[in-house]
Structures are given as C-alpha cells and as structure tokens.
Amino acid sequence: MCLGIPARLESIDNENDVFFRTGKISFGGISRTVSLAMLSEAKPGDYVLVHAGIALSVISEEEANSVFEYLKETGELDEEAMQQGPPA
Structure with missing residues (x-):
C-alpha cells in the first residue's frame, strides 16, 4: 500500500x-523539493498529495x-510537527 502525504x-x-x-513543499515545518511534472495546474498555495517525491x-x-488529523489520531504523525500545525 502506498501513502501519499498532503503538503x-x-x-x-x-x-x-x-x-x-x-516545487518546494512544506509539511509540518519540513521543506522538500518535489517533481510537479504530473501537475501542470498546481500553483503556489495549493495543497498537493505527494508520494516518493512526486506531487x-x-x-x-x-x-x-x-489527513493531518487522521495521522495525528493514529500516532503516525510526529507530535513535534503537529505542534507547528499544518502548513498555512
């Protein structure tokens, strides 16, 4: 099973x-560069689903x-990252 994470x-x-x-994405204060080759319509400020470095x-x-709330409830999301809240 694959898990895509929103950012x-x-x-x-x-x-x-x-x-x-x-593009640069942000998730819980962590910044990464991902491929946007599959998303010609994506623009800054959008939330994207990322898997294996690809939006x-x-x-x-x-x-x-x-999704952030679900990950928090199941303990799959680092508490420190959640204290920062989802990217605004």
Whole structure:
C-alpha cells in the first residue's frame, strides 16, 4: 500500500519546463523539493498529495487537514510537527 502525504506548495521552479518542473513543499515545518511534472495546474498555495517525491494531485485544504488529523489520531504523525500545525 502506498501513502501519499498532503503538503502545501510554497513555490515553483522551472515554471516553463513541463518535464522538469519542480516545487518546494512544506509539511509540518519540513521543506522538500518535489517533481510537479504530473501537475501542470498546481500553483503556489495549493495543497498537493505527494508520494516518493512526486506531487500526484491537487487536493483541497479541508482534505489536507483531514489527513493531518487522521495521522495525528493514529500516532503516525510526529507530535513535534503537529505542534507547528499544518502548513498555512
């Protein structure tokens, strides 16, 4: 089973390169660079579902918060990261 984690897209690099488009995401205070090759419609401020370094889909903020809460309830989310709250 694969688990995609929601994260907030902070910025986009290589905007005009469809195949090598990347972006900076934030999840619980942790920042990473991910591939946006599958999401031409993604823009900064969107929440995206990320798996293995690839943003797979744009999701709503409500859906992202729902996943954060579920992970918190099941103990799968680091308490320190949750104290910082979901990315704003």
